[in-house]
Amino acid sequence: MNKAFTKEPDAADDDDDGPSLPPLPAGGKNYITPAGYARLRAEFLQLIDEERPKVVEVVHWAASNGDRSENGDYLYGKKRLREIDRRIRFLTKRLDIAEVADPSLHHGSDQIFFGATVTYANAKGEERTITIKGIDEVDHLHGEVSWVSPIARALLKAREGDEVSLMTPGGVETLEVIEVKYPKVEE
Secondary structure (H helix, E strand, O other), X not given: OOHHHOOOOOHHHHXXXXXXXXXXXXXXXXXXXXXXXXXXXXXXXXXXXXXXXXXXXXXXXXXXXXXXXXXXXXXXXXXXXXXHHHHHHHHXXXXXXXEEOOHHHHOOOOEOOOOOEEEEEOOOOOEEEEEEEOHHHOOHHHOEEEOOOHHHHHHOOOEOOOEEEEEEOOEEEEEEEEEEEOOOXXX
């Protein structure tokens, strides 16, 4: 293939704002738990106050050594600065639109809202427990799902004992809500 038709990365490719996330529903909010918000804010402050200044110092030192074309500290440092700046932009946007919702306000309720930990069973009797959280704080390995995910959308507003329908690639699946829990109110 002629080299003229190959795509090479350019500086414009470095300017995206990180990983693409599921889009928020039209007019929707970016709900997040207080703990999730605190975690994102701590990461943001750590990047700005600690990591970025250290990398800037290394890049400044490396640049003062002369030839930058084969200077590993300079090249790696500039790349790391772009990564840090991209993450800072991403976190700034996400924190600006975050709507902190405290799930402990629903403690004792049997209806499913944001922040609920739900145990449900499918038609085969297989039980599964999930916690409904914000897009930016979900950890799938710990049974957390985003509030915009199909399973969360199917379960929201249901109560213990209700049956809900979930559209899956294999067809419609009926789920029975077994238990709904919320964290206790912290005093």
